[in-house]
Amino acid sequence: MVEKVEQYLQKNSDRNLNELMDLLRIPSISADSKYVSSMQEAAEFLRNQLAGSGCDAEIVETDGHPIVYGEWTQKPDAPTVMIYGHYDVQPPDPLDEWITPPFEPTIRDGEVFARGATDDKGQMYTHVKSVQAWLDSVGELPVNVKFVIEGEEEVGSDHLEKFLASNREKCACDVAVVSDTAQYAPGIPAITYGLRGITACEVRVYGPNQDLHSGVFGGSIANPVNALAKMIGELIDDDGRVQIPGFYDDVLPLTEQERAEFAKLPFKESEYLDSLGVSRTHGEAGFSTLERRWARPTCDVNGIQGGYSGEGPKTIIPAFASAKISCRLVPNQQEEAIIEKLEAFLRERTPPGLRFEFKHWHGCPAVLCDLNSPYMKAATAAVERGFGAAPMMIREGGSIPVVGTFQDVLGVDTLLLGWGQNTDNLHSPNEKFSVNAFHRGTLSSAWLWKMLGDLSSTST
Amino acid sequence: MVEKVEQYLQKNSDRNLNELMDLLRIPSISADSKYVSSMQEAAEFLRNQLAGSGCDAEIVETDGHPIVYGEWTQKPDAPTVMIYGHYDVQPPDPLDEWITPPFEPTIRDGEVFARGATDDKGQMYTHVKSVQAWLDSVGELPVNVKFVIEGEEEVGSDHLEKFLASNREKCACDVAVVSDTAQYAPGIPAITYGLRGITACEVRVYGPNQDLHSGVFGGSIANPVNALAKMIGELIDDDGRVQIPGFYDDVLPLTEQERAEFAKLPFKESEYLDSLGVSRTHGEAGFSTLERRWARPTCDVNGIQGGYSGEGPKTIIPAFASAKISCRLVPNQQEEAIIEKLEAFLRERTPPGLRFEFKHWHGCPAVLCDLNSPYMKAATAAVERGFGAAPMMIREGGSIPVVGTFQDVLGVDTLLLGWGQNTDNLHSPNEKFSVNAFHRGTLSSAWLWKMLGDLSSTST
Known part of the structure; x- marks a missing residue:
């Protein structure tokens, strides 16, 4: 028929x-x-x-x-x-x-x-x-x-x-x-x-009640942008591993068969790089580009802002900094558990004297x-x-x-x-x-x- | 007269x-x-x-x-x-x-x-x-x-x-x-x-040729915002010490007499904090607030930006990130030497695959x-x-x-x-x-x- x-x-x-x-x-x-x-x-x-x-x-x-x-x-x-x-x-x-x-x-x-x-x-x-x-x-x-x-x-x-x-x-x-x-x-x-699934959040770090003169006050109070950068900077180590404790605990590893199948797929790294306009791939050590894209979790900053971004210099200690961060999740990772761990990681790295705010959006597994x-x-x-x-x-x-x-x-x-x-x-x-x-x-x-x-x- | x-x-x-x-x-x-x-x-x-x-x-x-x-x-x-x-x-x-x-x-x-x-x-x-x-x-x-x-x-x-x-x-x-x-x-x-003197710069980190989908590409190429945050985050350690090699080499230390005179000046930390709206001072370990403000060098981010900063989440790998950074200098520190060391510190921490740009403005000693x-x-x-x-x-x-x-x-x-x-x-x-x-x-x-x-x- x-x-x-x-x-x-x-x-x-x-x-x-x-x-x-x-x-x-x-x-x-x-x-x-x-x-x-x-x-x-x-x-x-x-x-x-x-x-x-x-x-x-x-x-x-x-x-x-x-x-x-x-x-x-x-x-x-x-x-x-x-x-x-x-x-x-x-x-x-x-x-x-x-x-x-x-x-x-x-x-x-x-x-x-x-x-x-x-x-x-x-x-x-x-x-x-x-x-x-x-x-x-x-x-x-x-x-x-x-x-x-x-x-x-x-x-x-x-x-x-x-x-x-x-x-x-x-x-x-x-x-x-x-x-x-x-x-x-x-x-x-x-x-x-x-x-992959996803979970996304916004973190805000509040310092002084207004932008301050970096000469008069610089060195004596925590700078929200320096602080947020340091907090975010510690999220991933030089080997591309996310440093949030427990982040990989539930990750379902790729099977040997899957890794073998991925490896067989035609993939020209040079064409991939050319299409994106970058000179090198970068990511978690020990995994191929396809494995990193399809089957490994990530922690990417999607946006950051704080202080002055106009032309020329402006010598202030910004009152505030914020970043949007999202994690791509892989099978068995629990959205709620990951976002809680991410929040804790950032919160406990907030220097004394700064106020930490965190919100997250509904994601999917x-x-x-x-x-x-x-x-x-x-x-x-x-x-x-x-x-x-x-x-x-x-x-x-x-x-x-x-x-x-x-x-x-x-x-x-x-x-x-x-x-x-x-x-x-x-x-x-x-x-x-x-x-x-x-x-x-x-x-x-x-x-x-x-x-x-x-x-x-x-x-x- | x-x-x-x-x-x-x-x-x-x-x-x-x-x-x-x-x-x-x-x-x-x-x-x-x-x-x-x-x-x-x-x-x-x-x-x-x-x-x-x-x-x-x-x-x-x-x-x-x-x-x-x-x-x-x-x-x-x-x-x-x-x-x-x-x-x-x-x-x-x-x-x-x-x-x-x-x-x-x-x-x-x-x-x-x-x-x-x-x-x-x-x-x-x-x-x-x-x-x-x-x-x-x-x-x-x-x-x-x-x-x-x-x-x-x-x-x-x-x-x-x-x-x-x-x-x-x-x-x-x-x-x-x-x-x-x-x-x-x-x-x-x-x-x-x-x-204090000052030297100020802007650092830019360029990644892919446009903002990328963080799901399709996330994990396989360097994220300029993550990278810049990490670079900046390493500038100052948990004791408030600037980590740029040689940063303090030429610093003329406060004399014992100066420290004694500063210590005699009336200074109410609680009033200072209230006026700025922060709960704690923060800075280089081993120095008083006045010493930190008047006689110790700093490295403050004055502004940072990259990626999405509108409402809600946007799951991208940003194409670009930038920050304005300035250092307050103390006697004997050389503006040109400091800015060169800062540039080298950031440049050598730029992950492979990202393009680093640096410019600085004329400061003063x-x-x-x-x-x-x-x-x-x-x-x-x-x-x-x-x-x-x-x-x-x-x-x-x-x-x-x-x-x-x-x-x-x-x-x-x-x-x-x-x-x-x-x-x-x-x-x-x-x-x-x-x-x-x-x-x-x-x-x-x-x-x-x-x-x-x-x-x-x-x-x-």
Whole structure:
């Protein structure tokens, strides 16, 4: 039966691409209230697509932008798959750096250029089209599917968790699928089985009640900037090891197998450095660049300020200094424990006479999927069918909070199947998505339903 | 003959105060080009005062604001004294914090409130009036005097050094007098015999070519803010000692006598802390607060910035970080040597992969006057006559670059005779100067000419 679906996709490839271009024409910028009607338009486009394929589809209003929900659940004995994506896009600024306008999708050299092409309209839409292909050509799906396509991913997903928590039964599923990451490289498809988590804070150090003359008072009271620099400076030693006591206690080490797999991945350090404009890598001793990025925790200052930063010198003792610090977390590290240890580390290093303030923001834990789960195996087989090459198993250094939400609220793992490339200019001008990847992703998705459906027959 | 001068000053005390108020009414704000005609007006006021007293007086144009020069040099065998002061004032902002307008001088509780009251019109004017008193009442001065009253002290004295260097013969003198500092406390007159010097720099650390996603890249390249914090954090140890190798090599230690004298000065640490809004002093171990402020070198960060400092978190690796750092220097420390050592200290701590940039500004060396010189003894006796109490010998933690200029260009020491108080709100709203201090300062000045004149009779 998959042959029918494959033939259908083959025959409808131009139509699918044209529809994607229609979706990309809608400037669904969630951050800008001027585009609220475009948000509605994009949501309706998707609702109509899902309904047209034979799903039960609706637009669910929230206190922010609406969520598109659609389901086809006529296989009671088969697994149920949550398909998550987002229809909102980043603002396109700076506009004058776009070769063609961000909301006039254009194909050049086999790539479709438009804001949202890869993040996430193009990737998300592959699942809309694969479901349609099954329902149109075969009349049914091998699995049950539930689409949750939100409009607030680029602005913090403020209302998604509440929607899921309020609709646990409706959203109940066995596994989630998200296509919002990347392949490892062109021609090297990948499944992301690990993500780092994050915890972020701001530390403030208060000294005198106003900036003081550094001549009259210098040497007799603690300088908040010197102090904060010293506190921060002690966070990491010369070997790149975070010095917060207990920081690494819960870290799940990479397995020998993982390290071996990472080492096999093609990685040209010189190209990496050139792309970032730095001359050397730097990080925790004893780990490779990929290991440092994907599987080791960090402690990075994201910003610091205090005192005078205008032109020329100004000889003051600043009244105040502050820094924003975030830690990327790896599997088994506990967000609350880490932020408490970080706070204690900094607090106890605050010199007498200075006042210490600390606040932190809600973060998210790291994610690690079981490489040997039946879902992972099904996904691996499906991607191989779609792309003609077995996917590499990779991790990512960033965080995708929704994956933790699915785990927490619905109790399911997520399959991170990225069809994009890291070089797709997401969040930047000239965002793009390979037309070939779009079709191969759609085909992989069609195969995924088949492979996941097969799990029910083997288990029942 | 001094009796005549004393009587004259007594009789003319109201007139002198009213004239000071006239001078204070002129908004001679050097930083603001809107006030250029007021600058001219203030210069003319002083030129006319000096000429009216019998001095040869002129307005010397510069590429900036003019210098008022005036001299009375009819005592070929007597010492020649340079009297330095400035007629420009700080901008008065914030205006709404002034109880009475900054350029409408008002007397309340024995203090004249106005911008420039203490810094430096009120203090400088005591010498104008003492010279007039001698010339009017006695017909001559016991010494030769040369007034140099500039209009750019508050904006960097850009043209003073050139004026002095181009007029070495005209400005030749035996000693300089500056009244632009403070008494030790109300009722405790003081002579400042030491000043700290200063050297200031900006350090910049460049990382990636743009801010990077801290998840995707974090851990694999050096973070400029973490690095700069660590570099700065190592500048001072937990005992408050600057860790730059050789930093203290040339430091002239305080003598046992100086430490004993400092220890005798009344100093209430709790009042000091309350005035600054801090709970504890902090500084180099083994030294008192006054020693730390006046006679020990420092290394203070005056400002730092890098990365994101807006609301909420932003998880980036900043592309760049910078800091402004200044060192207060003590006698014998060499500005160039210190700044080179500071640069080397920071440069060698810059992690591989980051680019280090360093620039520094022209500073000035510390000043230490011979406590036992005849000029110092003359000044001590004069202040005791004027204030009815022997002055304390103190140092100041700040820098007065002109003192170094007099040393370098004219080869003379400076007598720093401050009539003000540290609480006179200089550079702040509600600047003030004690009417009593104005009259006592004028009297001290009149006695100074007598005491300095006596040096010629003893030496010849």
